[in-house]
Amino acid sequence: MNILLLEDEYPAAERLQRLLGQAAPEAQVLAVRDTVAGALDWLAAHPAPDLIVSDIQLADGLSLEVWEQAVVPSPVIFTTAFDAYAIRAFQANSIAYLLKPVKLAELQAALAKLRQWGELRVRSEELRVDSGDAAELTLNSSLLTLHSIERLLDARRPYKTRFLVRQGEQLLPLPVAEAAWFLSRHETVTLVAADGRRFVLDYTLEQLEGLLDPTQFFRLNRQVIAQLPAVRRLHPHFNGKLLVELHPAAPEEVLVSREKAPALKAWLEG
Known part of the structure; x- marks a missing residue:
């Protein structure tokens, strides 16, 4: 084959x-x-x-x-x-x-x-x-x-509803609804909650794509997956790209490629 x-x-x-x-x-x-x-x-x-x-x-x-x-x-x-x-x-x-x-x-x-x-x-x-x-x-x-x-x-495929995250010496169940966005950097994935708390996860973004409801979460680029309420504004950027304003704010610019921009807009419109 x-x-x-x-x-x-x-x-x-x-x-x-x-x-x-x-x-x-x-x-x-x-x-x-x-x-x-x-x-x-x-x-x-x-x-x-x-x-x-x-x-x-x-x-x-x-x-x-x-x-x-x-x-x-x-x-x-x-x-x-x-x-x-x-x-x-x-x-x-x-x-x-x-x-x-x-x-x-x-x-x-x-x-x-x-x-x-x-x-x-x-x-x-x-x-x-x-x-x-x-x-x-x-x-x-x-x-x-x-x-x-x-x-x-x-x-009928179920999506993930919570993560077990570490806070100090404790493990806490965190509802997926409280996640604002996920960032992959240096082979480490961080969950950023809506209230600004950050938790390191033992997942890749590729794995998260399969676990999260695509009606609520979108893969913005190679580094970021965001939940719908976290996307506050879109700004036109150079060469047809979009600059995404997230809340809580991301540590650096979050850009969406020109090719992916129509899919992002369609997702935001629902």
Whole structure:
């Protein structure tokens, strides 16, 4: 099985490659690309891979733009925390929509679904000789069922409601609602509460993306995830970027890329 991996976070890409090696030892990652442009260039120069594993957010925009700009027949597993893009994902040959951090069992289930899809395709081709378009209808109906089940499972997925944080020698349960924003710096993630208190967490931002409700939390950039009430104002910045004013105030400027700015605005509008 030949795989193209689309992921703009180096640690996440490495982790996914390790998980793929465990879930499908026969799998070979042909290339890793971190931008929409890079993915389109690679696909134009190579035969379609057996599978694409893709994050939704890439360095220069949404990976969904790949399927909007080119005909890509390969099935795809999306790995992200953004439920809002699930419908568009299923229009891009998606067989799974896994929330980060991706678990081995979930990836194995997605690959099992891929094998089922392959078997359906083979049966479709065999039946088409005798029954024309009926086989294609059977295949599409089966895929629609798989997609519907996946969406129902995602909708029921629980999000984290509290963190166990350390305060001096004590451990305190802190409701997620009290978190204003999370900052990753020097491989350490700090939770900044709405009242200004700070707590070091044993999570990466990638893990937090999969644990937090995406309707309430947004990944502003590589360093910051913010909860909705913490975003006070947006200021236009150089080259189409946005400067985000947070409360409590961040120690340095929090910038959102031009490519991510529309998604941030849409999230704020609800």
